[in-house]
Structure formats: structure tokens, C-alpha cells
Amino acid sequence: MKPITKPEPVLVCRGICKSYGSGDIVERVLKRVDLEFSRGQASVLIGPSGSGKTTLLSILGCLLAPTEGELVIGNGMVDFTNKSSLTEVRRQKLGFIFQHAQLLPFMTIQDNLAIIGRNAGMTAADVDQRLDNLLDRLQLKPMRHKLPSQLSGGQRQRVAILRALLHRPSIVLADEPTAALDWNTGKTVVELLLEQARLEQAVLVVVTHDTRMLPLFDRILSIADGILTEQYQTAALENTFYTHS
Amino acid sequence: MPTRLTTGFAASQSIASVIATKMLSHNRSRFFMTIVGIAIAFFLAAAQIGLLVGWINTNSAIINNTGVDIWVTAEQTATFDYGTPIPRHRVQQVASVPGINWAEGMLVGWATWRHPNGKPINVEIVGLDKSLAGKPAQMLAGDPEIIKQPETVIVDELFRDLLGVWEIGDEAEIQGKRVIVGGISQGVRTFTAAPFVFTSIKNAVTYTPFYREDEISYVIARIEAGADIQAVKSRIQREVSNVEVLTTAEFAERSVKYWMLETGVGITVIITGILGLLVGIVIMSQTLFAITQDHLANYATLLALGFHQNTLRLIVLTQSLTLGGLGIAVGAALFAVAAKASARTPIPLETTTAVSVGLILFSLLFCIGASWFSIRAIFKLDPVSVFHG
Numbered sequence: 223m224k225p226i227t228k229p230e231p232v233l234v235c236r237g238i239c240k241s242y243g244s245g246d247i248v249e250r251v252l253k254r255v256d257l258e259f260s261r262g263q264a265s266v267l268i269g270p271s272g273s274g275k276t277t278l279l280s281i282l283g284c285l286l287a288p289t290e291g292e293l294v295i296g297n298g299m300v301d302f303t304n305k306s307s308l309t310e311v312r313r314q315k316l317g318f319i320f321q322h323a324q325l326l327p328f329m330t331i332q333d334n335l336a337i338i339g340r341n342a343g344m345t346a347a348d349v350d351q352r353l354d355n356l357l358d359r360l361q362l363k364p365m366r367h368k369l370p371s372q373l374s375g376g377q378r379q380r381v382a383i384l385r386a387l388l389h390r391p392s393i394v395l396a397d398e399p400t401a402a403l404d405w406n407t408g409k410t411v412v413e414l415l416l417e418q419a420r421l422e423q424a425v426l427v428v429v430t431h432d433t434r435m436l437p438l439f440d441r442i443l444s445i446a447d448g449i450l451t452e453q454y455q456t457a458a459l460e461n462t463f464y465t466h467s
Numbered sequence: 468m469p470t471r472l473t474t475g476f477a478a479s480q481s482i483a484s485v486i487a488t489k490m491l492s493h494n495r496s497r498f499f500m501t502i503v504g505i506a507i508a509f510f511l512a513a514a515q516i517g518l519l520v521g522w523i524n525t526n527s528a529i530i531n532n533t534g535v536d537i538w539v540t541a542e543q544t545a546t547f548d549y550g551t552p553i554p555r556h557r558v559q560q561v562a563s564v565p566g567i568n569w570a571e572g573m574l575v576g577w578a579t580w581r582h583p584n585g586k587p588i589n590v591e592i593v594g595l596d597k598s599l600a601g602k603p604a605q606m607l608a609g610d611p612e613i614i615k616q617p618e619t620v621i622v623d624e625l626f627r628d629l630l631g632v633w634e635i636g637d638e639a640e641i642q643g644k645r646v647i648v649g650g651i652s653q654g655v656r657t658f659t660a661a662p663f664v665f666t667s668i669k670n671a672v673t674y675t676p677f678y679r680e681d682e683i684s685y686v687i688a689r690i691e692a693g694a695d696i697q698a699v700k701s702r703i704q705r706e707v708s709n710v711e712v713l714t715t716a717e718f719a720e721r722s723v724k725y726w727m728l729e730t731g732v733g734i735t736v737i738i739t740g741i742l743g744l745l746v747g748i749v750i751m752s753q754t755l756f757a758i759t760q761d762h763l764a765n766y767a768t769l770l771a772l773g774f775h776q777n778t779l780r781l782i783v784l785t786q787s788l789t790l791g792g793l794g795i796a797v798g799a800a801l802f803a804v805a806a807k808a809s810a811r812t813p814i815p816l817e818t819t820t821a822v823s824v825g826l827i828l829f830s831l832l833f834c835i836g837a838s839w840f841s842i843r844a845i846f847k848l849d850p851v852s853v854f855h856g
């Protein structure tokens with residue numbers, strides 16, 4: 223019997239190491255990262271530039287193979303040697319949000335989203351229904367038939383959030399989703415992202431440079447010199463950051 | 468939880484074709500220019516092959532038109548146009564071979580026609596026997612029977628200007644002898660630049676310097692119903708001396724091969740045709756590659772978001788077949804127009820179903836080949852690049 227208090231983790235990293243280069247010029251970016259994430263948990267990943275945040279997110283996203291260690295998603299261990307199985311994991315279990323929305327410029331918002339849902343194996347009817355619902359929740363209904371170039375940066379990131387959640391992934395990964403937005407727009411986007419990810423009970427990991435965002439998250443993970451540490455509880459941090467920045 | 472279908476081929480195909488066509492039509496001017504380019508290249512290739520088919524048809528037209536089974540020729544006859552004299556009594560010899568139902572003669576020889584303005588023109592005289600086998604298939608004016616009259620000939624409407632005769636009753640000279648136009652045929656082209664002039668064998672021997680009174684070029688024969696053509700052929704070969712016996716198909720093939728291969732025109736035309744296709748493949752390859760390069764970041768995003776490499780390749784393939792298909796359709800329409808326009812000229816563009824289907828399939832294969840560089844570019848994509856902007 224499963225204990226109710228401690229839910230099964232959806233995403234587990236065990237002893238993940240990552241080095242770039244070979245021979246004399248090996249750069250060890252990640253040194254033994256151990257992590258567990260459970261459903262509906264929102265984490266923020268911080269650290270100086272070049273500390274390996276994107277690298278870690280890429281490994282969690284099955285886009286980059288670790289040099290050592292293992293990654294478990296759901297109840298399966300990820301096989302980093304099999305490209306096609308990595309694609310399968312991304313197709314079904316993962317949602318991504320990038321710094322720029324990276325929508326296909328030649329397709330309407332509706333089409334941009336529909337192809338992702340269809341590719342993930344959803345039926346056309348399911349895609350339609352889900353789109354209606356999510357467009358509504360993210361206040362994007364009027365944008366449905368527009369091209370990405372007709373949207374503002376914040377609107378585009380909201381579409382990106384929708385795209386990341388559409389196929390009901392268990393994990394959503396975002397790399398600096400607000401870096402290209404002004405503070406107010408960025409904050410709204412992150413709040414929406416948190417709200418929707420919690421609603422969908424997805425694991426959420428967000429990389430950001432903006433320390434003002436930290437209080438919004440359940441967990442704060444920090445990388446420096448290849449070592450990942452978990453920081454104080456949110457409540458404590460809130461004070462720390464507001465007094466120091 | 469909703470049912471999670473795995474993306475089968477049909478689903479990924481429809482996703483791929485949606486992405487492919489929207490990506491293509493996003494840049495309309497490039498889209499249209501490419502189709503125009505491919506259309507012109509395809510037309511070029513089709514026109515060359517159409518020319519070849521037209522020539523082949525011209526070459527073998529009279530042979531096929533004669534409607535006989537067997538041609539008996541002097542040994543080593545290279546082509547219909549270069550008939551060599553054989554004695555007229557070969558007709559009776561052939562006729563008496565068991566299995567032969569009917570046999571007559573035909574004379575093909577060269578002569579000089581004199582235009583009313585004095586200009587000499589080489590013509591190819593075709594002398595027909597009693598039943599007029601080998602007569603023009605279509606007449607613009609007059610009845611072919613007229614050539615049984617002395618000094619009477621049939622010329623083709625295509626060469627009226629060249630020969631300086633326009634109507635029935637017009638006169639000219641062949642080898643210094645008077646001839647009267649008794650009829651005007653339609654669609655009898657020549658490959659040798661010398662127009663065909665039809666008349667009776669009796670008249671023809673008087674116009675052709677190399678033939679004596681009792682000579683002809685060919686014995687043409689039909690076999691009895693149910694007879695084995697090969698058996699009849701070898702029987703003739705055995706019983707009639709100093710001749711070669713060919714079926715109509717063999718004689719047509721020999722004539723065509725002579726003009727296409729021995730003279731080199733066939734090779735020239737084929738090479739030009741292939742060049743046309745190569746131009747097409749280069750245009751296609753370049754455009755596709757440019758489109759793919761423009762969208763590499765988008766492809767990387769799709770890969771990161773869980774699209775399989777195969778789906779992306781399907782996008783490129785769909786684009787190449789869309790561009791190719793439309794280009795070929797436009798090119799084929801151009802060809803149809805050109806073929807129609809050239810139908811009544813001495814140099815027609817013609818085609819057959821097999822040739823058309825073959826060329827289109829071959830061109831589509833070229834299109835698929837042209838997507839190679841683009842597919843390779845996609846194959847090399849690493850989806851991890853999405854995080855690095």
C-alpha cells in the first residue's frame with residue numbers, strides 16, 4: 223500500500239553527471255545530481271550563468287544524454303542510447319517552454335497547437351475540446367486564428383504554455399520563459415504557468431534569472447560549481463529576497 | 468484519461484502534409500517561381516522526348532500504315548528510305564510461298580523535283596502497286612486511285628510551298644518529266660527533309676534513275692489467317708534468293724534505329740532531354756534546401772516537441788512531391804499545347820501513354836532524389852539546440 227503522504231515521484235534523477243569535451247579539456251558541468259519530483263510540484267532552478275541550468279533541463283527533457291547516472295520518468299528508465307525512444311518520451315510525457323515561444327511562423331495559433339496534439343496521439347475531437355478549454359483558461363480565444371507574428375510577446379508565451387500542456391504531459395520544463403518579457407508581463411506569464419501546471423497536476427521545472435519570481439514556487443533548486451542544492455522554504459526566502467534585492 | 472493513439476502512419480502523414488503545404492505557401496513568390504522553373508524544365512525534357520517520339524512515328528509511319536505482315540527487301544537494307552532494287556518477279560515468288568495470302572510490290576526511290584520557279588528539290592518517290600497498299604492515310608483533296616493515271620502524283624499539304632504546287636491540276640517536273648498533282652494528302656511527314664511523292668510503281672520507275680522497268684524495292688505480303696508468321700518468314704527466306712524477310716515490326720524498328728542511332732540524332736535528343744531533367748532537379752533541390760534551411764529552427768523545435776525524424780522527412784518529401792507534381796502538371800499542360808500546335812507541322816511533338824507515364828514517374832523519382840540534401844540537413848539536427856535560441 224502506498225503511503226498517502228508521500229506520492230510516487232514522477233521524475234527521478236540518480237547520480238546524474240555531465241561533462242563536455244574530451245581529453246585534457248573536459249568541463250564537468252554537473253557533478254552527481256540526485257533529485258525527485260512528484261505530481262503538481264513546481265520547482266525553480268537558479269544559478270549563475272554557465273552553471274549548467276540548461277544542461278540539467280536538457281537532460282530532464284530527454285534532449286541530452288548524461289555522461290553518467292540515470293533518469294526515471296513515470297515507471298520507466300530512460301534509454302539515452304535510443305533516439306526514437308527519447309522522442310517517444312518527449313512526445314507523450316513532456317512539455318517544453320523556451321525563452322522565445324518558437325511557434326511555427328507560417329501557421330495560425332490553432333494549427334500550431336493542433337499539430338502538437340495530433341502528433342501526441344490525441345484524436346481530432348479531443349484536440350478541439352481541449353483547445354477550447356485551454357484557450358479559454360489562458361484568455362487566448364480571440365487569438366485562435368491569428369498568425370504568431372500578430373501576437374505580442376506575452377501572448378505568444380501564453381500560447382507556448384498552452385502548447386506545453388495540451389497533450390497532458392506529466393512534466394513541463396521551461397528555460398527562462400520570461401527573459402524576453404518585461405517584468406509585469408513575465409510575472410503574469412509565470413503565474414499562469416504555475417496555475418495551469420498545478421491544475422494539470424504536472425511536474426513543473428522553471429529556469430529563471432529573475433529572483434523576484436522565486437516566492438511563487440514550491441521548491442528552489444540552485445546550481446553552482448556543478449553541485450545542486452535545495453534552498454530554504456519559500457516563506458523564508460520571500461523575506462530574504464525582498465530585503466536584499 | 469483520453470485514449471492515447473500512437474501516431475500511426477496515416478496520422479503523421481496528415482500532420483506532415485498540413486505543415487508541408489503551409490510552409491510552402493507561406494512564401495508565395497518563391498512557391499510560384501519554383502513551380503514555373505520545374506514546369507519549364509519538365510517541358511524541355513518532354514519536348515525533347517516528344518520530338519523523338521514524333522520522329523520515330525514519322526520514320527515508321529509508311530511502314531506501319533501499309534498494313535501488311537511481311538516486308539521482303541534487298542539484303543542489308545538499312546532503312547525504308549534507302550530501298551535497293553530487286554526484280555519485280557520476286558512478288559510472284561513470294562506469293563507462291565505456302566502461307567502467303569497476298570503479295571504486291573512497292574518502290575521507294577530518290578528523284579529531283581523541279582519547282583515551277585526552277586529550284587531543284589530532292590523528293591522520295593513511293594511507287595504503289597495495284598491495291599495502293601501504303602497510300603496516304605488521309606487525303607485533303609482527291610482520290611488516291613488517281614495515281615494509276617500516267618504522270619499523276621500525290622503530294623502532301625505540308626510541302627505544297629516547298630514543292631511549288633498548291634492544287635489538284637498544278638504541274639511540275641520530276642527528273643525532267645512532267646508531273647500533274649492528282650491529289651493532296653495530309654500528315655505525311657518526312658524525316659529526311661525530302662518530301663514523299665506518291666505515285667504508281669509504273670510511273671515511279673520512270674522517275675527514279677536507279678530503277679529499271681522490271682524492278683521494285685519491296686515485296687509486301689499478308690499471311691493467311693492462322694498462319695505462323697515466323698514459319699512463313701523462314702519459308703520465304705529459304706525459297707526466295709538474295710532477299711531479307713522482315714515482319715512489319717522488325718522493319719519499322721530497323722528503320723527507326725538507323726535514323727536514331729547511326730545518324731546520332733537520337734542520342735542528341737536524349738541527352739538534351741536528360742539535361743532538361745537535370746535542370747529541373749537542380750532547381751528543385753536548391754529551392755527545397757533553401758526552404759529547409761530557412762526552417763531548420765522550426766524543425767528543431769518540432770523534434771524537441773516529440774516529432775519523429777520520419778515525420779519531418781515526410782514533410783520534406785511532401786514538399787518535393789507537391790512542387791514537383793505541380794511543376795510537372797504545368798509542364799505537361801505546356802507540352803499538350805505545344806503538341807497540339809505542332810501537330811500540323813513537319814516536326815510534330817508526339818507522345819504515347821507509356822512514354823508519358825514513364826517520364827512523369829521518372830521525374831517524380833528525380834523529385835524525391837532532389838530532397839536528399841534537405842533530408843540530410845534534418846537528419847543532422849540535434850533537438851538540444853532549441854534551448855540555445
Ligand SMILES: Nc1ncnc2c1ncn2[C@@H]1O[C@H](COP(=O)(O)OP(=O)(O)OP(=O)(O)O)[C@@H](O)[C@H]1O
Pocket residue numbers: 242243249251269270271272273274275276277278
Ligand atoms: N554543447 C556544449 N559543448 C560544450 N560545452 C557546453 C555545451 N553546452 C554547454 N556547455 C558549457 O556548459 C556549461 C553550462 O552551460 P549551460 O548552458 O547549461 O549553462 P546555463 O546555466 O544554462 O547558463 P545561462 O544562465 O547562461 O543560460 C557552460 O560553461 C557552457 O559553456
Ligand SMILES: [Mg+2]
Pocket residue numbers: 275276277397
Ligand atoms: Mg541556459
